[in-house]
Amino acid sequence: MKMNKVAILALAAIPLMLTGCTANASSTTGSAATLNYGLWDANQLPAYTQCATDFHAANPDITVNVEQLGWDDYWKKINTGFVSGENYDVFTSHLANFPEFALNSQILPLDDYIKADGVDINAYQPGLADLWKGKDGKQYGLPKDFDTIAMFYNKQLTDTAGLTADQLGSLTWNPTDGGTYEKAIAHLTVDKNGVRGDEAGFDKNNVATYGIWMENSGGADGQTQWSFLAHTTGWDETNGAWGDKYNFNDPKFQATIDWWYSLVEKGYMPSFEAQTGIGWSDQLTAGKVAMASNGSWMTGAVFAAKNATFTPAIAPTPTGPSGKRASMFNGLADNIWAGTKNPDQAWKWVKYLGSAACQSVVAKAAVVFPAIPAATDEAIAAFKAKGIDVSAFTTQVKDKTTFLYAITDHRSAVSALLTPAMEAIMSGKAKASSLSAVNDQVNALFK
Numbered sequence: 001m002k003m004n005k006v007a008i009l010a011l012a013a014i015p016l017m018l019t020g021c022t023a024n025a026s027s028t029t030g031s032a033a034t035l036n037y038g039l040w041d042a043n044q045l046p047a048y049t050q051c052a053t054d055f056h057a058a059n060p061d062i063t064v065n066v067e068q069l070g071w072d073d074y075w076k077k078i079n080t081g082f083v084s085g086e087n088y089d090v091f092t093s094h095l096a097n098f099p100e101f102a103l104n105s106q107i108l109p110l111d112d113y114i115k116a117d118g119v120d121i122n123a124y125q126p127g128l129a130d131l132w133k134g135k136d137g138k139q140y141g142l143p144k145d146f147d148t149i150a151m152f153y154n155k156q157l158t159d160t161a162g163l164t165a166d167q168l169g170s171l172t173w174n175p176t177d178g179g180t181y182e183k184a185i186a187h188l189t190v191d192k193n194g195v196r197g198d199e200a201g202f203d204k205n206n207v208a209t210y211g212i213w214m215e216n217s218g219g220a221d222g223q224t225q226w227s228f229l230a231h232t233t234g235w236d237e238t239n240g241a242w243g244d245k246y247n248f249n250d251p252k253f254q255a256t257i258d259w260w261y262s263l264v265e266k267g268y269m270p271s272f273e274a275q276t277g278i279g280w281s282d283q284l285t286a287g288k289v290a291m292a293s294n295g296s297w298m299t300g301a302v303f304a305a306k307n308a309t310f311t312p313a314i315a316p317t318p319t320g321p322s323g324k325r326a327s328m329f330n331g332l333a334d335n336i337w338a339g340t341k342n343p344d345q346a347w348k349w350v351k352y353l354g355s356a357a358c359q360s361v362v363a364k365a366a367v368v369f370p371a372i373p374a375a376t377d378e379a380i381a382a383f384k385a386k387g388i389d390v391s392a393f394t395t396q397v398k399d400k401t402t403f404l405y406a407i408t409d410h411r412s413a414v415s416a417l418l419t420p421a422m423e424a425i426m427s428g429k430a431k432a433s434s435l436s437a438v439n440d441q442v443n444a445l446f447k
Contacts, residue, residue, distance in 0.1 A: 141333025204267025232320020
């Protein structure tokens, strides 16, 4: 689950201690050990609470205290803990942060443990384990889940517009005229007089329902915003895993961003200022937007909002110039803090989190897709039991149309440069061509 893309439902800290009392660092008494484990997603808290209980039953000398904090507080605690020396023994990590943790030796490599215990690193969905290899070639995490991107939509609005599920599932896109994807977005946009975006007399300055939502500028990765479009043009963000060259100066990428902003100019998508601080899923539920691209981790929250005027549904991302769809293939893993007093016990817990036993528990919760294929299938079945068809997300894996999250040095600095540049474009203050100069600044970081 991507950082800029994650709509975490719990914004306040909600600590849950399974046994014992609150502690900032692990404690050891004889052969017994207490581990502190952190995660940010409240939706996954019950499943990992159960995993901790099951793990303690099998390893009675190891107690796991689970704490869940909202996204901002969570990363603040972890980064502060690296400095203070009081941190989680094990914590759910993100690809936006992991490279710097590894480069700064703040987390432990797992290779010796993996070899000693014979853990099959190929047991996960293809490509996921590679995401957690450091620049030094060492493995820093075992995949726990994965996510892809699709289009959430309000079925009442698409039905009223005369767009069927089959039509929404077979949209095409290109950066020149937007293809049938733009046609659908235009038709789903309605002004306050009831005139649609593709009809004469449409008032783009007084829109009642937008066809598509923005959800910020996308920053340096555009996971839920534009990456699934740009990658169908043949564009790649970097020159490979742990690359040293970014490609925001590529005309194909800039054409994609220019097209994306054109939706604002035409009134089909809210302006950057209009969407700032507003949750896209709330707008979808309220009928203020008909369709929104976002990640699989939001499925449970969106479908839980179903009501008399909102029936959620999901369509796959549009097919682009390549003739295929595309979706960022992201996934989470757990890191072991380098300062833990109980590295061996922490490894046992990480190994369990990456096992079929724990991932099966997570699968049955129908919140995310676990990384082990059999558990992925269990999750699909659990979603189906709730009446939710998640094939729009899983088809990207089945059809091999995913691309990996870009991992390089200097990710924080890259984001610091790209985010304001993208915000300027999406605010109408700059053109996508301005990214060429920013790209020079980004690539200078690697020299």
